[in-house]
Amino acid sequence: MRSWVKIRAMMRLVGAVALLGSGFLAVAVAQDMMRHVDLSSPDMVSAELTREDVEAVLAKATVAAPADFSGKRLSGLDLSRLDLSGASFRAAKLNKTKLVEAKLDRADLSQAWLIEADLTDSSLKGASLFGSQMRRARLDRADLSQARITADLTGASLVGASVAGANLSADMRNQSMGLMRAVLKSAHLERLNARGADLSRVDLEFASLSGADLTDASLKGAQLGGADLTGVTLVGADFDGADLASAKLIAPIGLDNARNFDAAKNRDRMIKESRE
Known part of the structure; x- marks a missing residue:
């Protein structure tokens, strides 16, 4: 009897370890799709349509039946200044595609x-960027206000861009797929307009947010380790559970009016200096 109890206990332990392992695997699958992917393969660098083909599809699109480019290979094309509002690009390949303006x-x-991809000066208001792979993309001065963003934007540039009112937070409804959230590691976010944005649990490690406006933004549980927050506006920003290890909080504006700053983690390890 005791042997059977020990066996059952061991089985439960093995099951727990397997479940934990699958959880880590799910996170990796959810937002590290680039692992084991050959970015130089024809599937990732080629285009099966021309700009003229894209324009032809757009010409036939209607509000009821918007243009559909789902799964299409459009890498390397110049689609600058096209009106692609409401179009579907689900699982499409747009690597190094020009979408300027x-x-x-x-x-x-x-x-x-x-x-x-180059999305400089583009407009993505209300767009869905769920699970998108956008490493090193250029979105300088782009307007992503009210967008839903759980993209991997590691090393991307969003200088002077807007994510005002956008939702970049973790999607708690898809835990089977791992923690889906915006990843902005080492991203250039200088002068970013993030007023009222939901940045809960967002990964902002080593990102440069110099001069950014975080008024009324939620930074609950956000990872800000090593981030540059020089001259940021923090009026009404919520820091509950945010990790500030080695973050540079130099000359912040409105820190006294930030929310739950005393509930942030590793405040004693950040580099802090007040505006004189």
């Missing part, structure tokens, strides 16, 4: 590949 309002870019 393109209009992508309400577009669905979920699980799309936009590695090193």
Whole structure:
């Protein structure tokens, strides 16, 4: 009897370890899709349509039946200044595609590949960027206000961009797929407009947020280790549970009016200096 009890206990332990392992695997699968992917393969660098083909599809699109480029290979094309509002690019390949000044309002870019894509001065208001791969993408001065963003933007540039009112927080409804959230590690976010944005649990490690406006933004549980917060506006920003280890909080504006700053983690390890 005791032997059977020991066996059952061992089985439960093995099951728990397996479940824990699958959880780590789910996180890796959810937001590290680039692992084991050959970014130089024809599937990732080629285009099966031309700009003229894309324009032809757009010409036939209607509000009821928007343009659909789901799963299409569009890497390397120049689609600058096109009106792609409401179009679907689900799981499409847009690596190194030029979308300068393109209009992508309400577009669905979920699980799309936009590695090193150029979206400078583009408009993505209300767009869906769920699980998108956007490492080193350029979005300087882009407007992503009210967008839903759980993209991997590691090393991306969003200088002077806007994510005002956008939701970059972890999606707690998809835990089976791991922790889906915006990843902005080492991203250039100087002068970013993040007023009222939800940055809960967002990964901002070593990101440069110099001069950013975080008024009324939620930074609950956000990872800010090593981030540069020089001259940021923090009026109404919520720091509950945020990790500030080695963060540079130099000359902040409105820190006294920030919320739950005393509930932030590793405040004693940050580099802090007040505006004189």
